[in-house]
Amino acid sequence: MKGRYVIARKEIRLFLHNPQLLISAVIFSLIFGLVSGPAVIMTTSGVSPGQEYTLLVSLSLMTGVLIGYLLSGQTFLREKQEGTIETLLAGPLPLREIWLGKVLGVLVPAYILTLFSSVLMIGIASVISGETSLPPGPIIVHLAIVVPAFIASAVGLLGFVQLLLGMRENQIINIVVIFGLIFLISFSRELVGPGFAITWSAEGVFLGLALVMILITRALTRVLDKEKIVRTIP
Amino acid sequence: MDNDVVIDVRQITKHFNGSRVLDGVSFSVTRGEVFGFLGPNGAGKTTTLRILLGLIRPDSGEALVLGDSLDTADPVRSRVGVLFENNGLVERFSARENLQFYADLYNIRNPKEKVEELLVFTGLLERGDGLVGTFSTGMKRKLGLARAILHDPEILFLDEPSSGLDPEGQRMVHDLILGLSGKRSMTIFLNSHNLDEVSRVCSKVAILHQGTIRAYDTIDRLRTGDKGTEIVITLHDEGEATKAIRILSEMKEAGPIRRLDDLHLTVFLSGDSGFPVLRELVAREVVVEEMMKKRRSLEDIYLDTVRQAEGDKPSEGTAGVTGLGGGGS
Numbered sequence: 001m002k003g004r005y006v007i008a009r010k011e012i013r014l015f016l017h018n019p020q021l022l023i024s025a026v027i028f029s030l031i032f033g034l035v036s037g038p039a040v041i042m043t044t045s046g047v048s049p050g051q052e053y054t055l056l057v058s059l060s061l062m063t064g065v066l067i068g069y070l071l072s073g074q075t076f077l078r079e080k081q082e083g084t085i086e087t088l089l090a091g092p093l094p095l096r097e098i099w100l101g102k103v104l105g106v107l108v109p110a111y112i113l114t115l116f117s118s119v120l121m122i123g124i125a126s127v128i129s130g131e132t133s134l135p136p137g138p139i140i141v142h143l144a145i146v147v148p149a150f151i152a153s154a155v156g157l158l159g160f161v162q163l164l165l166g167m168r169e170n171q172i173i174n175i176v177v178i179f180g181l182i183f184l185i186s187f188s189r190e191l192v193g194p195g196f197a198i199t200w201s202a203e204g205v206f207l208g209l210a211l212v213m214i215l216i217t218r219a220l221t222r223v224l225d226k227e228k229i230v231r232t233i234p
Numbered sequence: 235m236d237n238d239v240v241i242d243v244r245q246i247t248k249h250f251n252g253s254r255v256l257d258g259v260s261f262s263v264t265r266g267e268v269f270g271f272l273g274p275n276g277a278g279k280t281t282t283l284r285i286l287l288g289l290i291r292p293d294s295g296e297a298l299v300l301g302d303s304l305d306t307a308d309p310v311r312s313r314v315g316v317l318f319e320n321n322g323l324v325e326r327f328s329a330r331e332n333l334q335f336y337a338d339l340y341n342i343r344n345p346k347e348k349v350e351e352l353l354v355f356t357g358l359l360e361r362g363d364g365l366v367g368t369f370s371t372g373m374k375r376k377l378g379l380a381r382a383i384l385h386d387p388e389i390l391f392l393d394e395p396s397s398g399l400d401p402e403g404q405r406m407v408h409d410l411i412l413g414l415s416g417k418r419s420m421t422i423f424l425n426s427h428n429l430d431e432v433s434r435v436c437s438k439v440a441i442l443h444q445g446t447i448r449a450y451d452t453i454d455r456l457r458t459g460d461k462g463t464e465i466v467i468t469l470h471d472e473g474e475a476t477k478a479i480r481i482l483s484e485m486k487e488a489g490p491i492r493r494l495d496d497l498h499l500t501v502f503l504s505g506d507s508g509f510p511v512l513r514e515l516v517a518r519e520v521v522v523e524e525m526m527k528k529r530r531s532l533e534d535i536y537l538d539t540v541r542q543a544e545g546d547k548p549s550e551g552t553a554g555v556t557g558l559g560g561g562g563s
Binding site: 007 | 314339
């Protein structure tokens with residue numbers, strides 16, 4: 001098995017071994033799904049076709065990134081805090097493989113929970129509205145490709161920052177990230193604008209944005225080196 | 235590079251935030267050796283270890299492990315093992331899961347067999363499914379050692395392996411190290427400030443102080459020192475002491491002689507045995523009450539080295555005196 005998958009599997013197992021984190025993430029996705037379902041209906045009454053799932057688009061991204069953020073704390077920061085990252089760095093894998101494995105290890109559970117939350121949201125909205133039709137194609141593409149791409153890029157970036165910076169800087173970054181996400185979630189509807197509709201071209205823009213973020217993060221990892229990580233271990 | 239040299243450090247220097255941490259550090263370790271890297275806290279030991287492992291780059295000089303710099307040679311890193319003070323274990327995993335993870339990481343053949351073998355080797359088989367977070371410090375260290383040797387490394391780097399352990403735990407770690415060096419012929423690089431530990435398990439040491447190597451040799455040669463074997467002689471009276479000094483100064487084996495008080499003197503001999511001196515003094519009817527070969531302990535060597543580096547006088551070295559015999563004429 002390739003090294004990155006060994007690391008990813010370890011991170012997923014670690015998540016499953018951490019009941020506190022597991023329960024928090026599951027409850028978070030459950031609440032998001034349950035609360036947002038009726039909200040989707042309330043915000044879409046009387047809107048034109050293509051605008052029904054506007055809230056779902058932004059909320060699924062925010063949910064994914066927030067769960068990714070929750071898990072990345074254990075995957076990157078905790079390992080650095082405990083110093084065990086040093087043993088990994090002294091092992092046979094190159095740094096980028098370790099980083100990639102960790103991103104995958106966060107992406108998989110974060111995406112599954114986001115998908116669960118989104119399906120719940122759609123299901124509740126369907127039950128309330130009495131319409132049981134499948135969401136439109138762009139929404140399915142959004143959930144299948146754009147959401148995991150966004151989670152991966154956000155987690156990759158967070159992981160990069162958490163590995164690169166010292167503990168104090170990370171605490172500050174954490175506060176900024178958490179408040180930023182809360183702000184984005186609270187005003188997601190306003191941010192996308194009232195006239196925003198989910199179309200293939202809109203999804204193309206989202207996907208392009210996600211890919212650019214992934215490329216930026218990949219480029220940034222070239223700046224990351226073992227010395228910077230080791231020297232910021234507390 | 236000599237084929238037997240597996241660690242070759244040449245003139246490495248390193249600065250952190252403008253201050254010099256390592257200054258022209260050079261040493262080498264040959265295959266199968268247990269090498270002790272000694273020094274007080276802040277001497278630069280961990281920085282040297284990190285440079286060796288490729289975690290930090292030196293400003294100048296080079297540190298080769300198995301002929302390569304571990305900074306760039308990923309495959310060579312599979313041939314070394316490392317145990318840092320934190321053991322590198324996942325606390326939420328069981329002992330077996332931890333070893334399994336590292337077995338996968340190092341792509342070991344028959345990982346399950348290897349994991350079981352190491353659990354038996356470290357005496358942790360019965361706790362194999364226990365969470366590491368519930369283990370004692372000693373058990374974690376044992377498991378950490380098992381993790382570090384899982385892939386049968388050619389060189390094992392140990393960073394303060396007995397730190398935080400009780401005497402029983404320390405002995406267990408020392409026995410494991412000696413076992414690895416003996417039965418498995420592993421080269422061991424031991425980073426420590428525990429002098430007792432180093433003197434028990436190491437054959438060769440380097441003493442690092444303020445980023446510079448101050449002493450570097452086998453422990454036996456460091457004990458002997460540059461001046462040779464030191465002999466302490468107790469004479470019957472002041473006159474006998476004066477007579478002994480005169481006789482010793484005529485002997486070619488005898489080096490510097492120092493009178494400690496009316497009855498005691500020390501002499502450095504070129505050989506390891508004090509017997510020629512005893513024989514000569516007795517033959518010339520000097521009344522010798524006692525004669526002892528002074529064996530400097532590693533603690534003496536270390537303290538002398540550190541004090542000399544700091545510009546102090548060397549210690550008198552009271553520990554580790556072995557009797558050679560004595561008696562009157």
